[in-house]
Amino acid sequence: MATDPRPLVLHVVHRFDTGGLENGLVNLINHMPAAAYRHAVLALTEVTEFKRRVQRDDVEFIALNKPPGQGLWLYRKFMRELARLRPAVVHTRNLGTLEFQVPAALAGVPVRIHGEHGRDIDDLDGSSRRHRWLRRGYSPFVHHYVALSTDLRSYLVDRIGIAPDRVTQIYNGVDSQRFTPRASDDRPGLPGFPFGDPRLFVVGTVGRMQAVKAQTLLAQAFVLALQREPALRQRLRLVMVGDGPLRAQAQAVLDAAGAAELAWLPGERTDVPGLMQAMDAFVLPSLAEGVSNTILEAMASGLPVLATAVGANAELVEHGATGCIVPSADADAMSAAMAAWAGAPDSARRSGQAGRLRAMQNFSMPAMAEGYRALYESLLEQSGFET
Numbered sequence: 001m002a003t004d005p006r007p008l009v010l011h012v013v014h015r016f017d018t019g020g021l022e023n024g025l026v027n028l029i030n031h032m033p034a035a036a037y038r039h040a041v042l043a044l045t046e047v048t049e050f051k052r053r054v055q056r057d058d059v060e061f062i063a064l065n066k067p068p069g070q071g072l073w074l075y076r077k078f079m080r081e082l083a084r085l086r087p088a089v090v091h092t093r094n095l096g097t098l099e100f101q102v103p104a105a106l107a108g109v110p111v112r113i114h115g116e117h118g119r120d121i122d123d124l125d126g127s128s129r130r131h132r133w134l135r136r137g138y139s140p141f142v143h144h145y146v147a148l149s150t151d152l153r154s155y156l157v158d159r160i161g162i163a164p165d166r167v168t169q170i171y172n173g174v175d176s177q178r179f180t181p182r183a184s185d186d187r188p189g190l191p192g193f194p195f196g197d198p199r200l201f202v203v204g205t206v207g208r209m210q211a212v213k214a215q216t217l218l219a220q221a222f223v224l225a226l227q228r229e230p231a232l233r234q235r236l237r238l239v240m241v242g243d244g245p246l247r248a249q250a251q252a253v254l255d256a257a258g259a260a261e262l263a264w265l266p267g268e269r270t271d272v273p274g275l276m277q278a279m280d281a282f283v284l285p286s287l288a289e290g291v292s293n294t295i296l297e298a299m300a301s302g303l304p305v306l307a308t309a310v311g312a313n314a315e316l317v318e319h320g321a322t323g324c325i326v327p328s329a330d331a332d333a334m335s336a337a338m339a340a341w342a343g344a345p346d347s348a349r350r351s352g353q354a355g356r357l358r359a360m361q362n363f364s365m366p367a368m369a370e371g372y373r374a375l376y377e378s379l380l381e382q383s384g385f386e387t
Contacts (some may be wrong), residue, residue, distance in 0.1 A: 007037055008040060008086065010089065032364065035376075041061050041062070064077055147170075148214070149311060170370065179276060187277070196278075200235050201235050204279040206275065207294055238266050242268055
């Protein structure tokens with residue numbers, strides 16, 4: 001490995017586990033030409049079995065096992081890894097890893113990049129003064145920024161004060177061969193899936209069940225739709241895939257409304273492409289987002305998408321054409337959209353078909369991989385790096 005002429009990119013994340021940011025990183029590593037760069041993934045906390053999603057056998061995974069709290073004491077450990085790996089690029093992601101640009105600078109890493117992927121539950125609109133000052137304070141140590149959406153690019157430029165020529169916007173890509181529409185009216189046979197009847201209209205979501213993703217809002221909207229139109233109990237069904245603290249809360253909402261048998265909350269699953277094919281519409285009730293991988297996966301699966309007006313959702317979903325954008329935290333609007341689709345499944349299907357086409361044309365995996373490859377190459381050339 002020491003004599004390998006390919007530059008090494010060290011990707012720094014908080015935790016390498018199931019999630020949109022991590023899924024995007026996996027896609028980048030899997031689809032960037034292997035001849036161009038080597039990759040290593042360093043998690044400040046832990047690396048889980050999610051690493052099996054990486055299809056290359058030359059990627060090293062490192063976990064620093066950081067406990068909660070400030071990470072300054074980890075600098076020495078991080079510096080040792082930098083000395084051992086000698087990366088050409090250090091690419092940190094989101095605010096929780098930004099401070100590690102400092103030891104990367106001290107170690108003389110040729111290219112230092114920071115990526116902004118989305119917002120956290122404690123700063124949904126980017127208004128936190130503390131977060132803004134932290135980003136400004138660390139900015140001298142960062143050579144270049146990647147923003148996954150125009151919203152995040154505007155935040156960095158207009159509210160943090162980063163020079164526009166230091167920010168590149170690159171959308172996530174979606175694997176349109178892994179995520180495809182189902183071939184017929186028959187749903188795929190999946191272990192445990194209870195809603196195989198093609199006469200049903202199945203709305204679903206996939207993701208970590210945590211506060212920022214607001215799955216309880218979706219449960220409330222589903223219940224509201226049933227209360228407003230009782231006839232929907234005959235055909236409207238809800239699937240919520242994922243695990244986390246909101247799973248029990250969402251289940252409690254459904255139980256209290258007597259709708260438990262009309263919903264399925266199986267926890268985390270590894271057969272997401274098949275589950276997407278089993279749905280008729282996809283819903284993302286998030287309170288905040290960057291660029292949602294699950295929206296792109298749903299679009300590639302030929303599903304109409306109902307999403308909240310946060311982050312880049314409205315950049316991905318063309319309202320009225322490929323889906324519907326509703327205000328954040330508005331269960332009433334969400335329930336109305338679900339009921340309308342259940343009552344007009346042909347219209348929903350046409351929106352899903354338009355979404356598939358939009359995903360393939362505008363959010364391709366090759367375009368994303370090429371965007372990062374070109375950025376790495378340009379910045380390394382500017383730095384004078386030599387293989």
